[in-house]
Amino acid sequence: MAESPVVFLLVQQVLAPNLKDYMGLLIVIFLCQLFVTFVLLLGRGEILTALVEEVDDIIVAYGTEDANSSTSLWDVLDSVQHYSECCGRTNYTQWENNTFIKLLPDDENVYPCSCFKSSCPHLNNDTAQRFGMGSAVYTEGCEERIEAWFLENSYAILGMDAGLVLIQVTQKQTLVDVQHIRW
Structure with a gap:
């Protein structure tokens, strides 16, 4: 001691x-x-605005071979849409702004596979199998769910x-x- x-x-x-x-x-x-x-x-409002703009940009670039595009962001968006049962930020029609879909000869009813309520009827010319054709998609947008996720976190x-x-x-x-x- x-x-x-x-x-x-x-x-x-x-x-x-x-x-x-x-x-x-x-x-x-x-x-x-x-x-x-x-x-x-x-800065909650500014953060949400930036998040909304980023989701819109991801939707436009989704599925393209653009050098600036990121498949990891696409995977995040796919997860949000699939598990939240929603499609697009505002609603499913927002996918009409997608660059890949605009280049298709028949772009009507083409959506990412994560938007479909059941199995995805893949497009023949989509080698990555990210898109499908059909009308059985979630019609509600993901914006409210994204905002709720942000607030919770x-x-x-x-x-x-x-x-x-x-x-x-x-x-x-x-x-x-x-x-x-x-x-």
């Missing part, structure tokens, strides 16, 4: 500079969290942010208490 004060003093001497660095890091993380919180709270992010701030404040107080302990 006699060694405890000696060990504590040695540990305090070695860790004191690191505790200050750690405290500085906690403050930087705290400020970043505050920034994210304010962006989510104050922004509340989750804000909740995690509040929890992390609470942990950081508690850690800061613990560090201050440790630095003030004198043997």
